[in-house]
Amino acid sequence: MAASPDGMALVAADLVKTYSQGRGKPPLRALDGLTFQTEEGTVFGLLGPNGAGKSTTVKILSTLSRADSGIATVAGIDVAKHPGRARSAIGFVDQKQVSDPMDTGVENLVLAGQLHGMSTRAARSRAGELLERFALAGAARRQVKTYSGGMARKLDVAIGLMHRPQVLFLDEPTTGLDPEARAEMWAEIERMSREERMTVLLTTHYLEEADRLASRLAIVDAGRVVTEGTPEQLKSELRGDAVVIELHEASVIAQVLESLDRLGGFREVVAEGRAVRARVDGGGAALPLVLAALDAEGVSVASATVSRPSLDDVYLAHTGHSFAAVHAGSSADARTDLEEAAA
Amino acid sequence: MTALTNRPTVAAAPAYARPSFFRHTAYLTLRQLRAVVRIPAFIVMNVVQPLIWLLLFGQLFTSVVDIPGFTGGDNYLEFLTPGIVMMMALFGSAWAGTSYIQDMDRGVMDRFLTSPTSRGAMMAATLVYQALLTLVQSLIVLGVAWLGGARFDGGLGGILILLLAAMLLTASFSALSNAAALLARNQNVLIGISQLITIPLMFLSSALMDTSLSADWVAEVARFNPFEWAVVAGREALGASPDWASVWGHLGLLAVFTAVLAWVATRAFRVYQRSA
Numbered sequence: 001m002a003a004s005p006d007g008m009a010l011v012a013a014d015l016v017k018t019y020s021q022g023r024g025k026p027p028l029r030a031l032d033g034l035t036f037q038t039e040e041g042t043v044f045g046l047l048g049p050n051g052a053g054k055s056t057t058v059k060i061l062s063t064l065s066r067a068d069s070g071i072a073t074v075a076g077i078d079v080a081k082h083p084g085r086a087r088s089a090i091g092f093v094d095q096k097q098v099s100d101p102m103d104t105g106v107e108n109l110v111l112a113g114q115l116h117g118m119s120t121r122a123a124r125s126r127a128g129e130l131l132e133r134f135a136l137a138g139a140a141r142r143q144v145k146t147y148s149g150g151m152a153r154k155l156d157v158a159i160g161l162m163h164r165p166q167v168l169f170l171d172e173p174t175t176g177l178d179p180e181a182r183a184e185m186w187a188e189i190e191r192m193s194r195e196e197r198m199t200v201l202l203t204t205h206y207l208e209e210a211d212r213l214a215s216r217l218a219i220v221d222a223g224r225v226v227t228e229g230t231p232e233q234l235k236s237e238l239r240g241d242a243v244v245i246e247l248h249e250a251s252v253i254a255q256v257l258e259s260l261d262r263l264g265g266f267r268e269v270v271a272e273g274r275a276v277r278a279r280v281d282g283g284g285a286a287l288p289l290v291l292a293a294l295d296a297e298g299v300s301v302a303s304a305t306v307s308r309p310s311l312d313d314v315y316l317a318h319t320g321h322s323f324a325a326v327h328a329g330s331s332a333d334a335r336t337d338l339e340e341a342a343a
Numbered sequence: 344m345t346a347l348t349n350r351p352t353v354a355a356a357p358a359y360a361r362p363s364f365f366r367h368t369a370y371l372t373l374r375q376l377r378a379v380v381r382i383p384a385f386i387v388m389n390v391v392q393p394l395i396w397l398l399l400f401g402q403l404f405t406s407v408v409d410i411p412g413f414t415g416g417d418n419y420l421e422f423l424t425p426g427i428v429m430m431m432a433l434f435g436s437a438w439a440g441t442s443y444i445q446d447m448d449r450g451v452m453d454r455f456l457t458s459p460t461s462r463g464a465m466m467a468a469t470l471v472y473q474a475l476l477t478l479v480q481s482l483i484v485l486g487v488a489w490l491g492g493a494r495f496d497g498g499l500g501g502i503l504i505l506l507l508a509a510m511l512l513t514a515s516f517s518a519l520s521n522a523a524a525l526l527a528r529n530q531n532v533l534i535g536i537s538q539l540i541t542i543p544l545m546f547l548s549s550a551l552m553d554t555s556l557s558a559d560w561v562a563e564v565a566r567f568n569p570f571e572w573a574v575v576a577g578r579e580a581l582g583a584s585p586d587w588a589s590v591w592g593h594l595g596l597l598a599v600f601t602a603v604l605a606w607v608a609t610r611a612f613r614v615y616q617r618s619a
Contacts, residue, residue: 019618062457064616084459092457094450101449102378114370115460143381159454 008073009167009199010038010061015070017056017223030056031067032223038216040166043193043200045214047207047311053223054203055095058171061201062092075166088116091160091168095175098156101145105136105155108144109162116163123162130158134188150181154188161192167199168192174209182209189213207311219318226318235309237317240267241283242309245290246275246302259293274302283308367464368471375442375472390480393431394487397423400551401491407552415553416582421495424488425505425577426550431484432477432509432516433544433570437537439473439517440524447528456616466521466609470601473517474510481509496583504580508594512573515601516541522608525615544570549578572597 017031031053038044046054059065061072063083072079075089092098099108106127113123131137134154144152153173160168173189174182190213193200204210210217211231218228227234243266245256253271260266265286266278280286283306294301379385401420408419415422446452455465485495485502495501519540523532547564548554548571554562565571576593579585 059453064453064457066617087457087459090457092454094453096448096450096453098450098454100374100378100446100451102381103374107374107377111370111374112454112458115367115455115458117459156450 007040008037009040009042009075010036010044010201011071011073012036012057012061013071015057015060015067015072017053017060017065017067030223031060031070033070034220034224035070036218036225036228038199038201040199041193041197042215043189043202043213045210045217046201046203046220047205047210047214047217047315048203048220049205052220054205054220055171056223057220058169058201058203062090062169063087064092088163089166091163091165093156093160093168093170093173095171097152098159099144099152102143104141104143105131105147106140108155108159112159113162118163126162127158130161134158148181150177150184153177153181153185157185157188157192161196164196165198167201168196170200170202172203172205174204174206186212207315211311219315221319227314231311234311234314236281237314240279240281240309242307243278243280243283243287243290244275244303244305244307245294246304248274248300248302250274252299255297255299256294259297259299260290263289263293364461364464364467367461368467371460371464371468372471372475375468376475379472379476386476386479389435389476390431390483392434393427393480393484396430397427397484397488398491400427401488404551410556412556413553414555415549415578418493420488420491420493421581422553422578423551424485424493424495425581426548426574427488428481428484428505428509429512429570429573429577430545430550431480432513432573433541434537435477435480436473436513436516437520437541438533439469439513440520440522440533441530442469443521443524444528444530444533447524456612462609462612465612466518466605469521470514470517470605474513477509477513478506481506495581497581497585501580501582501585504590504594505577508573508576508580508597511594511597511601512570515569515597515604518601518604518608522604522611525608525611528615544568547571548574550574569597569600572600 013035015031015034016029018027018029021028034053034057036044036046046057048054056065060067061074061079063079063086066080074086077086077089079086099105100111103111106124109127109130110120110123113126114120118126128137128140131140134157136151136154136158139147139151144155147155157170157173160170170189174185177185186209189200189202192198193213202210202213214231216228216230217234218225219234220226227237229237247253247256250273253274253276256276257269257271260269260276260278263286266280269276269278271277287304287306291301291304397420401423404423405419407413408415408417408422443452446455456462485505489495497504520533520536523536526532545551547561547568549565550570554565572593576590576597579590579593
């Protein structure tokens with residue numbers, strides 16, 4: 001199947017989706033002109049709190065739901081015009097468990113392959129391969145209801161991979177997993193995107209997950225993409241890295257401030273006791289220069305650290321509220337309920 | 344980034360043949376059969392209540408056949424058996440939508456809908472599965488009736504027609520139940536259907552009583568009751584000298600009714616997706 005002319009595996013252009021909230025209430029705008037595109041073979045992350053519109057976006061791109069307006073294409077196929085063709089090209093791993101708990105692992109996989117038109121023999125062999133890879137071979141003939149949460153989630157991803165889709169949707173793949181299972185899932189997703197050479201659309205409300213897995217990401221808030229780029233780009237858009245220099249003696253502070261001023265590029269320089277804090281672009285490169293300058297002046301440095309801005313800082317900068325605050329906020333809860341009701 | 348953009352196009356997905364409606368129906372029916380084979384008690388549970396009715400009503404109303412004007416033969420158990428088979432089919436199929444609700448509560452339904460799975464097959468598979476359950480349960484009811492002394496002059500042919508009528512009745516009301524599940528996405532609605540629809544349909548029929556002995560309006564309404572069509576077709580076919588025009592006529596009506604409901608219910612997938 002041909003990719004879209006511009007080589008984009010996924011395109012969402014100006015998507016709008018409203019849900020009725022019932023009598024007398026204005027309809028809720030779940031998507032408000034959401035736009036992004038994804039290159040082939042990359043992991044693209046949609047990051048945002050519950051209710052931001054991530055799941056709605058996945059539902060529209062995966063043909064489950066329809067946008068009120070806007071264009072969505074998958075592997076160059078317009079999902080509204082050719083949903084049947086789009087469905088052959090995608091794998092869909094919902095927020096909810098997508099396997100049948102009454103069937104065994106292998107039965108779930110083989111059925112998924114058969115429904116995608118694979119012969120039973122091809123489906124069995126592919127199922128065996130995936131069970132092996134996800135370390136589920138030992139549980140292959142057990143009913144899924146006996147699986148742990150982490151095992152069931154890995155099976156879900158394997159089900160999505162059965163027919164070697166061009167685009168895989170992973171809607172909050174690690175929500176509800178314990179830290180160990182989450183780390184294991186992350187390793188699997190990294191390996192998968194490398195080995196299967198496919199495009200993955202990952203939605204998550206874990207900043208750490210987006211930072212680790214996504215080669216590009218879009219931050220979604222209230223149905224719109226507020227910013228987009230690689231995690232590094234997004235973080236470097238902030239006003240630089242935090243640099244902290246701790247000294248043995250407070251008496252040399254003035255000397256240090258002078259040195260920083262001479263080197264240039266340092267902002268928000270603050271002296272606190274025996275420490276000097278500042279922000280600078282490209283902290284990793286700036287730090288050796290600072291140390292060399294201080295060494296030349298005979299200033300003895302106790303420690304020096306550079307910390308990169310986190311995605312939380314990025315989120316805060318673009319939405320005006322901190323990620324954690326949105327998660328705890330009641331307005332977000334109301335939206336979550338609605339999105340869940342719609343789901 | 345250059346490595347990615349310069350890479351040749353993503354390997355094309357293998358060109359699997361577009362699978363047919365029939366293959367999908369078979370795969371999905373087998374999935375449901377696997378579940379019931381793992382818990383066979385489910386079949387038995389559904390058949391216990393009809394058996395109790397059969398034995399209790401059969402004993403309670405033995406003298407009904409002596410009422411002047413009763414046209415249903417001279418053995419009430421023989422009269423009652425096709426009625427009980429159809430009641431079992433009707434009550435069982437009202438709950439058919441439960442499997443859709445379960446699939447919706449999990450992500451199974453949405454996964455199927457985002458795959459090339461035929462919607463018609465998703466509907467047909469549950470109807471076939473429910474009809475097969477009815478087939479097994481009907482044979483149990485017939486066996487118990489036989490042990491209770493009922494004898495069916497219609498023989499094997501009559502029994503096969505009764506089974507066909509029961510399976511069509513099951514398929515039609517399973518389609519209705521599935522449609523309700525897709526539209527309401529709520530188990531409680533299925534409870535409503537079973538309470539508000541099946542009980543009146545059962546009493547506005549000749550399942551338990553010859554309608555020529557009931558109020559005229561009951562007999563009149565019963566003529567338009569799909570449940571009654573199944574009872575009449577099954578009972579006629581089990582009799583010594585069936586009115587074949589009536590048997591095939593009622594079976595035909597039932598088949599059309601089933602096809603229409605199955606079509607409408609399949610359309611309900613669109614409504615489900617529109618509000619997804």
